[in-house]
Amino acid sequence: MENNGYRIVFLGPPGAGKGTQASLLSEKYGIKKISTGDILREAVRKGTELGKKAKKYMDAGELVPDDIIIGLIEEQIQGVDSFILDGFPRTMKQAEALDRLLSERGKPLSHVIFVNVPDEEIVKRLTARRVCPNCGAVYNMIYNPPKRDEICDVCGTPLVQRSDDREDVIRNRLKVYRESTAPLIDYYREKGIFYEVNGVGKVEEVLRRIEGVLRG
Ligand code: ADP
Ligand code: AMP
Numbered sequence: 001m002e003n004n005g006y007r008i009v010f011l012g013p014p015g016a017g018k019g020t021q022a023s024l025l026s027e028k029y030g031i032k033k034i035s036t037g038d039i040l041r042e043a044v045r046k047g048t049e050l051g052k053k054a055k056k057y058m059d060a061g062e063l064v065p066d067d068i069i070i071g072l073i074e075e076q077i078q079g080v081d082s083f084i085l086d087g088f089p090r091t092m093k094q095a096e097a098l099d100r101l102l103s104e105r106g107k108p109l110s111h112v113i114f115v116n117v118p119d120e121e122i123v124k125r126l127t128a129r130r131v132c133p134n135c136g137a138v139y140n141m142i143y144n145p146p147k148r149d150e151i152c153d154v155c156g157t158p159l160v161q162r163s164d165d166r167e168d169v170i171r172n173r174l175k176v177y178r179e180s181t182a183p184l185i186d187y188y189r190e191k192g193i194f195y196e197v198n199g200v201g202k203v204e205e206v207l208r209r210i211e212g213v214l215r216g
């Protein structure tokens with residue numbers, strides 16, 4: 001699989017495994033991964049202006065305003081030919097802005113991959129998610145636990161739970177997903193670049209399904 005010209009969006013509910021799959025593909029094929037959630041969390045950690053603006057929305061499981069996010073993506077994709085977007089776009093306004101940005105350069109999206117996982121499974125996955133605050137590695141205490149109890153395999157740092165991975169916030173994130181993000185499914189389906197992948201199964205199995213789509 002050549003990485004040239006892959007401009008991929010990962011769409012799907014929170015906890016579908018978008019970040020996990022985007023990281024694997026990014027490493028395997030050398031395609032830049034752009035995760036708006038990761039960028040925002042780092043900004044919150046560093047206490048930057050962006051972080052200060054975003055924090056209250058993230059803690060409540062609400063979306064950060066479109067103008068902030070669109071500005072962020074504009075910066076990130078500058079001069080980048082191939083990329084994987086994880087967690088963006090999440091609203092119709094973001095999707096339209098992305099289309100405009102890419103069509104100005106004559107380099108439209110190549111694939112929108114919808115990773116589908118049922119709600120019950122999502123709550124189970126997200127309450128068991130642990131992340132490394134140092135290197136960003138993502139684990140799951142049920143499905144892919146670290147080798148040593150709650151310690152990062154990669155860098156040895158104690159793992160933490162994301163502050164928005166609490167059941168009440170997860171329920172709100174699912175509601176926001178249904179209202180604001182799920183409509184993008186039809187938007188991209190009409191453009192003929194939409195592919196649905198079953199997100200249930202082992203991480204490696206889901207990866208193989210996605211690679212199958214990308215090979216065509
Ligand atoms: P998203 O980026 O879509 O929010 P993540 O990639 O962070 O989702 O995955 C959510 C949680 O589910 C993490 O704890 C991750 O380790 C776990 N996970 C990812 N893919 C799978 C899978 N195929 N089966 C079981 N758990 C998974
Ligand atoms: P994620 O890591 O993708 O689950 O995102 C975590 C949180 O960051 C979301 O619940 C939102 O508050 C915020 N966020 C991430 N990406 C976006 C986006 N594209 N639009 C608006 N808010 C976002």
